[in-house]
Amino acid sequence: MALSFRRVLAVVAGAAVIGAAGFYVLTRPNPLPDSAWSNLGPADVKKGEMVFWAGGCSSCHAVKGATGDAKLVLAGGLPLKSPFGTFHAPNISPDEKAGIGSWTLAQFGNAMKRGVGPEGEHLYPAFPYGSYSRMSDADVNDLFGYLKTLPKSADVAPPHELPFPFNVRLLLGGWKLLYFNDKPRVALSNPDDKVKRGQYLVEGPGHCGECHTPRDALGGFKADSWLAGAPNPEGEGTVPDITPGSKSIGSWSESDIASYLETGMTPDFDSVGGSMVEVQQNIAHLPASDREAIAAYLKAVPAR
Known part of the structure; x- marks a missing residue:
């Protein structure tokens, strides 16, 4: 009887391990290889500025209520409240420590289009990479080039305030499996x-x-x-x-x-x-x- 119970327990434990491994394989971060970003050439900064305004980067990453040149200081910190907790927009200025000044184009591109951070971690979709995944690589390259021309800020944004289980980034892989893609949102009939x-x-x-x-x-x-x-x-x-x-x-x-x-x-x-x-x-x-x-x-x- 005891031996049979141990066998059942071993089978259940083995199935759990296999299931967890399968979940991780299906939901692990999936960045594009560095080679995908290596042949884009120099950024067109003027086009990058237009991508910046189209994307509304300053609305979340500049100080709330900023006007004029202050809108170009992307120090982050803006609280974004949601049913899952409060997110704080990060510093995306060219500062090497507090911002993205030390990032490569591949790291920036994978954050924008794959929701993967510079350390290979899932990013929360409060950062709208679910939309940015539809951007062209050229626009991402140009935007990155433009951001590098903006003022640096040494401000460090507060950490996200998320209760369990929403603070477990691994679970974001499941969310991506359900919702994340780069397909058109709607099918249009013969669009010009x-x-x-x-x-x-x-x-x-x-x-x-x-x-x-x-x-x-x-x-x-x-x-x-x-x-x-x-x-x-x-x-x-x-x-x-x-x-x-x-x-x-x-x-x-x-x-x-x-x-x-x-x-x-x-x-x-x-x-x-x-x-x-x-x-x-x-x-x-x-x-x-x-x-x-x-x-x-x-x-x-x-x-x-």
Whole structure:
């Protein structure tokens, strides 16, 4: 009887070990090899600046309320509250110790497109690599080149404040297995080049869905509700639906949307408010063709 119990226990223990090993193999960090980043050539810093504004980097990584040149000091520290705890945006200035000044392009690229940190660890998706995974390698290279021209800051951002089990980074591999990919968020019917550019900007560097799309209990996007609005991550109210069927911008024309992104004024002469103020100010730096492309894409996505 005792021998039989020991055999059962050994089988269960062995199965547990095999299962844990299988889970790790399926969910371990999966960075691109350094060779994937070795032939991109010198960064185009001017293009990198446009990627910077499209990605809204200063909105999370600069001091809250910063204006002018202060928006280019990416010292981090901004608290990002979520149902899983509070994340603090890191310092991404070119400082060699507190920031990313000692990073290689491969380390930066893998953080952006694979959610893998410089030590090979999973990054939390509060950093929207789930969207940045759709960026081109060239844009990542140009952005990295631009960031290296910005002021250094020696400020060290606070650590994340996460309760168990959300503080176990290994579990993020399971989250990635469920939700992380670089495929288009929506299938569009015969999009022209303008709409394709808008799709790239919205689904990639612009990461608009991170706020405008509802999430399930594990924090993954509800795929059938792309851009259909979501609870406000900052507290009260909701982030609006921005699909063609919405009450917010559904009746707007492409030119109305493009004008709003440039000026912050709605067709009814109201002004942008809340966290969208910084988003609009960032997008206003982009060329008119990009704002028009975003508008075209928002009119082409499925109405929700």
